[in-house]
Amino acid sequence: MIEVFLAMLLSPVLCSLPVAFAWLIDPKPEWARKLPILAVVGLFISLICALQILFSPDRLVKSDWLPEFNINFVFIIDYLSKIMGTLTALIAFLIGVYGLEYMKHDYRLGWYWFFFNLFTASMLLVVYSDNLLMLLIGWEGLGLASWGLIGHWFRDDDELSYVGEVGRKVAGQNYFWSPSTGGWRAISTIRVGDMPMFFAIAAIYFFTGTLNISEIHWEEFAKEVGSFGIFLILFLFMLGPFTKSAQLPFSEWLMTAMTGPTTVSALLHSATMVAAGTYLFMRLSWYIEPWNLHSEGIEAIYIIVLFLGLISAFYGASVALGCLERKVLLAASTMSSLGLMFASTAACAWVGKIAILVGFWYLVTHAFAKATLFLVAGHLIHETHDRFCVGGKEVAKHLKLAFIATIVATLFLSGIPPLTAYWVKSAMDGVMHSLEHHFGYLPLFLLVVTSAIYSAFLAKFLSLNFWKGKEVHIHPHGGGLMSLAYIAMASMLILLLYIYLTGEGFTKLHEFAHFVEEGFLTSSLMVGIIVLVTYLLALYKPRLESPIGKALGDRLYMPFLNDYIVPKFGWFLAKIADYGNRLIDFTCHQAIPSLFEVYSLGVRSIQSGSMERYVKIVVAVVLIVFLISAGMGVTI
């Protein structure tokens, strides 16, 4: 079995090496423009391996790494990893196919394909890792690859790759971001979360003697380190997922990450990178089983995650409502969805395992829908040469497939009965409703409001690009491969609907039956109707032209945190350090040496060679000795 894992992880990376080297060695490698097909073949091999694992029995697959330290390569095959792995491989493969056409004329194919495939391999490593250190390799790989891909167009010379209106200033601060800034922002934000997480991993290793999530006795561990200890470890650990999944206040990097090629955004937002954070939280919760534990520290963590998730979801949805840039709108919506996944999973501490499953299947649904929308957005940007939402009925007429795919994705994702997301969202309503005894109706309220806004901006996306947006003339050519990819992606949503409604018995947990049951409740139906109403409203009136809309479009001025507050503080400290260095440098290399010079001059001035001077000195010394002796009362 270990060979299957190796093939799955190595094939994408190895198959991308030819194109990577071609671009590294030859400055104009026109001959290598067919090599990306090989890279996609690598992704396909991963998909085959993932499918094989999907149909294997649950177990751990181990291989030696540092046996003396009880740290080994441990792959886990279980419910979560099987489905997540297949999802990742499938989406990466489809986006890879799309990328063959989308990136055809790019100037840096080697870089692109190497990091794209590294991205996929890293995510697969995260998905199947049971060992936390091995997971961390994949985790860092995700960070690195996302940095490389977000800053792919490093020359910063194409306005189409920026985020924000180029040239615009808000309160004296540039309100637009270049690709190289986007990349730097991504990796610097992630770093802030990864290092605390690394500490938590080291602490877990020290106290439990193992790094395998499934083998840690969480209950004993929690008892050993006490309430504060477990709180601290889990909190620091969760900073990793929080930054990776762009929860407040770490959300800005995700918005400026839209400077990367659209394919990257699609992959980043559906099944890799940001999903890695939520996925890791699900995996952890799956084995911690917080519903069986009575630890105040653990409960506190789940409360934090629950509310942080809900608030981020609300923030993300509101921002998306005001956004007019295609990709940034979708990015904000992803943040919102991630918040819902976190919140739903966190509810498992009171509701039980079903809450994790709800979060997980929402992730799956969201992944396909969001990937579809991004791929459509990419195609639209290609055709209209505009990052902002533009396009009227003419666009819809010319790009029928894109139009259809968008309708399917928005309808199926917003939670309109009886389409795919509705069933999961209903179950989520149920989960939040069961938290009534602990937190009142607040979670449910936040969820319903977020859902309503969510469907509104999805409708807005549809309306502004295909119906009521500014009319543009386009002359589409080609695009066959791209359309194929997003149609395939969108049709997965229909397949998923089929699974939800008939798939009982596919797994032994009966979660789908639960989804359907929840979906037939009157309260769920009410929420579904609210969502439908906001969808239709936004479809007819897609623009929010008011100061509020403007503020939302400016992301409630959150960029100031990353552009102003943090750098100002950082540069202030750096300046102090710099002054300190100058002072030490001056003292050691100027002041002290010149002091020696002064002494040396003084000593040398005595030795002038003139007799008269020597006599004077002798007389002076004798006089001084006399005076001192007299002063001290010594008589000679």
Added chain:
Amino acid sequence: MTFLAFLLIPLIVTILSPLFERRVATWISALAFILPMFSSLYGLLTMHRGEEILFTLPEPVGDFYLLYDPVSHAFGFTICLISAMVALYSLPYMSHRFEEMHANAEREFRKYWFLYNLYAVSMLWLVYSGNFLLLYIFLEISLLASFMLIYLYGYGNRQWVGILYFVWTHIAGVLALLGFLIIAFENQTLAINAIKTVGFIPWLLIFLGMVVKLPGLGPHIWLPWAHAEAPTPVSALLSPLTVGLAGYVLLRVYTIDSSFIDTYRDLIIVYALISSVYAGLSVFKQRDYKRLLAYSTVSQMGYVLIALCLGSYGLIGLVVQYMSHGFGKAILFMTAGAIIATFHGLRSLDKMRGMHEFIPTIANAALIGFMTLSGIITIGMFAEFYILVGLTRIYGFNVYLIAAVVLVFVISGLYSFYTMKSIYYGTPLKYEKPKFSKLLDVPLYVIAFFSIAFIFPPLAPALLDGLRAVLGVIP
């Protein structure tokens, strides 16, 4: 006997290398370090431990012997690998430098190879020395050779910088020597395997000397001068290899008698943390590529001092940190040098932007170098891991220390990628795409290969299990 034979190769080559024409001398010098590199790698893989007596001196000096254990082999491997790769890199770089200095390249190369090999081989022998006096002798030789190299071929005000370097490192050397002498009189020997105790005064003297050499905050001020103005191949040995040897000396003293660190642990770790954070912050303000890297060295050497305070896990972290910093910094100094050599002395960050456009291979190597420094999918990951485990073991849930160590690691990552962005990305400035020798970029990738290979079997378990066998028993 075999290990000794391998260690003798570079020593013999040092004497012979001036006899050859520059190209031949380059390859012979590189080979002279590649062979012992394999022997130390073999030593790591087999977890070889042993001693080999060279000769015995009367009291209070004791046996001069060679000490083989995974710690020596780990250090030795790093020194050999980097010395060999930098030797290859020296050929195009120093050719450029001699041309710039209007010197007779053929003649200067003969001097250069003697000094270079002497410098590198003295460091190699230092880490295999089983006697503190022997160790001190090699320490002095390495300082003299590197001083000569800076004095002769450095940049800027090179005589001044050379003397500055000489004075500072001799403060370090004399303090350490005093410490060693007191040890000798207390124990009647300086053989590492025979010393029983290290009292407070000698420990303090050695510690202070090594803090000057490492360097810690305060004395660190010599380092940016020396590392920035040295000819780049020398910087690529000074920063990755030489300064870190202070950590090696401290480690050896610690394994004999840890009393000093045990008593003053809290004070030292706070100093180390401040030093590391401070230097990390200083990096952001540097506008000279080599000075920037020099400050990053100070920050990274803070890790070594932190690791020293963290028990046996920390010591494993110390060794791995030496290796990871060595690999990363050697690559980075060579990237700085490659820019200097191909863009005619370009080293100011103000005149660099989007350099990836012109020198993609160098830019990608720099990326791996910075990844190594920040511990992303490279051997640096293990250094951070063991430091963090050690932190938990010694200090448990001390929130302030956790925050400080995490901050140190965060800052490393931040300045790494900030530098990448400001040098290699962004709108390219108007330069021509240069053509340059393969020896300016291929050696970087050889080091990069090891930096990544060391997180996977068979190298990772060989190194870490070996270190555990030696250091794991220390409380």
